[in-house]
Amino acid sequence: MASLAPTLSCTISRLNLLAELSHNHHRTIRFFRTLSSKSRPQKSFYPRRSFKSSFSSANFESTSSICSKALGSNPVFNDNLVVLGIETSCDDTAAAVVRSNGEILSQVVSSQLTIFTPITLWLPSVNQSLIFIILKPERYLPQQGGKAGYYLRGMPKGFMHIEPILRPLLLSTTKGISDLILQDLLARYGGVAPKMAEEAHSQVIDQVVQDALDNANLTEADLSAVAVTIGPGLSLCLRVGVQKARKIAASYQLPIVGVHHMEAHALIARLCERDLQFPFMALLISGGHNLLVLAHDLGHYLQLGTTIDDAIGEAYDKTAKWLGLDLRRSGGAAIEELARRGDAESINLSVPMKQHKDCNFSYAGLKTQVRLAIESKNIDAGIPFSSASIEEQGLRADIAASFQRVAVLHLEERCERAIQWALEIEPSIKHLVVSGGVASNQYVRARLHEVVAKNSLQLVCPPPSLCTDNGVMIAWTGIENFRLGRFDPPPPAIEPEDCQVDLRPRWPLGEEYGRGRSVARSMRTARIHPSLTSLTQASRH
Structure with missing residues (x-):
C-alpha cells in the first residue's frame, strides 16, 4: 500500500492513506469546525451582488429549487459544515462556498x-x-x-x-x-x-476566492475545510488552485481534501437530487472526457467505457470552429443553436465504432468526416457564419445538424449497452447521471431521456450552471469525503519554496471493466496515477 500513497509533507493524499497516520485519524476530526447559527447567519442561495467584469456569479434561480432538496446529514457530522471549493483544472477559475446541508452560499466562475x-x-x-x-x-x-x-x-x-x-x-x-x-x-x-491558462489562473485566483467568500458573507476563519481539484487536468493549471488551497488551509489550520475532477462531476447530481443513492450509472461528457461508469459507492467506480481518442466536446468545438461559428461561447452551444436550422439527414455521416460491441467512444473519425464534408461544400472557415451567404449558412446548418445527430447517436448506442452491463452487475440501479459540460446541451438530454426511459431508469442532469466546471461540485465532493474521514490535516504554516504538491494530471476514476476493454484503444500508461477506486480500496485494508 505504501507505494500507492504520496507523502504528506508537501502533498494532498486525498484519502489519508499513509499507515503511520491511521492512528491519528480520529484526532484529525478536531479540525472540523461546526458552526452555530449565531455565528453564521442563514442565507439564501443567491449571491449578494453580481459581477460586471470578467467574473460572473452564477444565477441560481434555475438551480436553487433543485439544490435545496439536498441530501440529509450524515449521523456522524452535523449539517453546519462550510467548505470552500476551488477548481482550476483547465481554463476556468472557479470557487464556491457550500454548506453540508446542500445550501450553495456562493459561486464564482472566471472564464478565460x-x-x-x-x-x-x-x-x-x-x-x-x-x-x-x-x-x-x-x-x-x-x-x-x-x-x-x-x-x-x-x-x-x-x-x-x-x-x-x-x-x-x-x-x-x-x-x-x-x-x-x-x-x-x-x-x-x-x-x-497551458502556460497562458496558468498565467490567467494566477492573475485571478485570489480575487475569485475572495469574491466567493464575500458573496457568502464569510471569511476564511468561518470555513470548516478547503476542497481543491488535484486531477485530472493540466498540471500547470492544477498547481495554481492547489497552492491557493494549501495557503488558506495552512493559514487558518483547516483540513484539506484533494478532489478528483470527474468524481465531482458525478457527485454534483447528489447535491441536486435527494433521491439519488448508490449505486447509480454516470455518463460524464466534456471537452476532454467521455466516461461511462458504474458508481458502486463514494470513491468506488467501475469504468464501463471511455474514449479511445477524442471526446465529444472536442468534436463539437472543432466542428464549430470549422463552420466559422462565434467561439466566444462553447462550441457545443453554438452547434446546438445552428443545428435547429438544419436538416440532420442531409449529410451522410457514419456512426463511429459500429463494429465494436463495447461501450468505448471515438470521435476522431467523425471529426474527419465533418472536415471532409465541409471541404466538399467549399465552405471557407475563415469567413464567419454571419458574413456567409444565405445559401452557405444553410449548408453550414445542415452540417451542424447532421454532425450533432450522429455524435449523439454514438452516445445513445454506447449508453444503452452500458446500461445492460450495469444492470447485470447491480440490478438495483435506478438512475443514469449525465454531467460535464456537454450535458448542458438540451438535444443531448432529450435523446438520452429516451434511452433511460426504454430501460426503466430515471435521468438525472444537474442544471447547466453545475454541468460545466464549477467550484460547487468541488466543495460538495469535499463534503461527501469529509463525512467518511477522507481528508488531510492542515499543511505546515511554512513550506519550502521547492515543495512538490500532489498533482494528478492523468488520474483514472475507476478500474476498467473486463468486457469494456477495447483492442482499438492504445492508452499511454506513463505517469498515470493509480485510479481513485484502487486508492480507496487500498485504504480500507
Whole structure:
C-alpha cells in the first residue's frame, strides 16, 4: 500500500492513506469546525451582488429549487459544515462556498474567454497592425513600480507594459472592437494553451476566492475545510488552485481534501437530487472526457467505457470552429443553436465504432468526416457564419445538424449497452447521471431521456450552471469525503519554496471493466496515477 500513497509533507493524499497516520485519524476530526447559527447567519442561495467584469456569479434561480432538496446529514457530522471549493483544472477559475446541508452560499466562475479581450493596435513605425489580447479588468492586474497599467499579450510575444499615454487609445479601441476581430483571434489561437491558462489562473485566483467568500458573507476563519481539484487536468493549471488551497488551509489550520475532477462531476447530481443513492450509472461528457461508469459507492467506480481518442466536446468545438461559428461561447452551444436550422439527414455521416460491441467512444473519425464534408461544400472557415451567404449558412446548418445527430447517436448506442452491463452487475440501479459540460446541451438530454426511459431508469442532469466546471461540485465532493474521514490535516504554516504538491494530471476514476476493454484503444500508461477506486480500496485494508 505504501507505494500507492504520496507523502504528506508537501502533498494532498486525498484519502489519508499513509499507515503511520491511521492512528491519528480520529484526532484529525478536531479540525472540523461546526458552526452555530449565531455565528453564521442563514442565507439564501443567491449571491449578494453580481459581477460586471470578467467574473460572473452564477444565477441560481434555475438551480436553487433543485439544490435545496439536498441530501440529509450524515449521523456522524452535523449539517453546519462550510467548505470552500476551488477548481482550476483547465481554463476556468472557479470557487464556491457550500454548506453540508446542500445550501450553495456562493459561486464564482472566471472564464478565460471573458478575461482575454483582443484589440487591434496600429503601429506606424512598422507600418502594420497587430492583434493583442488585453487582460482586464485593471484592478485584477499586478502593479509594476506603483503604476497601474494594462498588460497585453501579443502574438507571439509575451506580456508588455503599456504606458499611460496609450490608455485612451486602448480603451477606445477595446470599446469599438468588432466581432470579426474577436472571432479571428479565437480561430487562430483557440484551444487551451497551458502556460497562458496558468498565467490567467494566477492573475485571478485570489480575487475569485475572495469574491466567493464575500458573496457568502464569510471569511476564511468561518470555513470548516478547503476542497481543491488535484486531477485530472493540466498540471500547470492544477498547481495554481492547489497552492491557493494549501495557503488558506495552512493559514487558518483547516483540513484539506484533494478532489478528483470527474468524481465531482458525478457527485454534483447528489447535491441536486435527494433521491439519488448508490449505486447509480454516470455518463460524464466534456471537452476532454467521455466516461461511462458504474458508481458502486463514494470513491468506488467501475469504468464501463471511455474514449479511445477524442471526446465529444472536442468534436463539437472543432466542428464549430470549422463552420466559422462565434467561439466566444462553447462550441457545443453554438452547434446546438445552428443545428435547429438544419436538416440532420442531409449529410451522410457514419456512426463511429459500429463494429465494436463495447461501450468505448471515438470521435476522431467523425471529426474527419465533418472536415471532409465541409471541404466538399467549399465552405471557407475563415469567413464567419454571419458574413456567409444565405445559401452557405444553410449548408453550414445542415452540417451542424447532421454532425450533432450522429455524435449523439454514438452516445445513445454506447449508453444503452452500458446500461445492460450495469444492470447485470447491480440490478438495483435506478438512475443514469449525465454531467460535464456537454450535458448542458438540451438535444443531448432529450435523446438520452429516451434511452433511460426504454430501460426503466430515471435521468438525472444537474442544471447547466453545475454541468460545466464549477467550484460547487468541488466543495460538495469535499463534503461527501469529509463525512467518511477522507481528508488531510492542515499543511505546515511554512513550506519550502521547492515543495512538490500532489498533482494528478492523468488520474483514472475507476478500474476498467473486463468486457469494456477495447483492442482499438492504445492508452499511454506513463505517469498515470493509480485510479481513485484502487486508492480507496487500498485504504480500507
